[in-house]
Amino acid sequence: MPTTQQQASMHAVNLAQKASLIDQHWSPRVVAEMNDYQFKVVRIEGEFIWHSHPETDEAFFVIEGKLRIDLPQGSIYVAPGELYVVPRGVAHRTAAEGEAKLMIIEPGGILNTGHEGGERTADNDVWI
């Protein structure tokens, strides 16, 4: 988290290019920070587990493919160039038929499985 004025990077981040470097599904990688928030890219395929983040909203932006977000009220479909924010505390399950590449925006330190934990919990704060 930057607490003093930083030297600015002289390069923009290409989200699709960064996502293509990830060698496995469901493994978010940090590509940029904004205050105490992180921008992560992730490749997904199939269904994740139901979980929630009681402490924070979580934003999903689709780079490639089609994201389905299952919510208690039904499913949201998010296409490339679209954004969806899951409110804090709302149970959700992300999924994609075929591969999707996403950007996730949320505070640093948030685990992909929320408070569920378990074997699908990815290493956190890994940059690419």
Next chain:
Amino acid sequence: MPTTQQQASMHAVNLAQKASLIDQHWSPRVVAEMNDYQFKVVRIEGEFIWHSHPETDEAFFVIEGKLRIDLPQGSIYVAPGELYVVPRGVAHRTAAEGEAKLMIIEPGGILNTGHEGGERTADNDVWI
């Protein structure tokens, strides 16, 4: 700012479609919120004014067109699908030859002209 569990929206936000609804350049419009942060879309053309935000980093994502961000050390070019975060306190000037459509992510309440003020200060917190 959501302080309790919200009802989730059942629709994703299409950034390009939202940006196309804006009737003037340099007028950011809010399309979504995440905790106390806002996602804004804006259409720009030409050059803005130099300013800084001493209190926050500011993230720019390019939807269409090409964004130039002038910094004290030189210019960054940001293409569609690319992200750039201007660190807090760093002077910057956004610009585009022809039109560019952007998403800006920053805390709510941040003015487009930072602490410079003046005639190019846009109405804040206007949704589209």
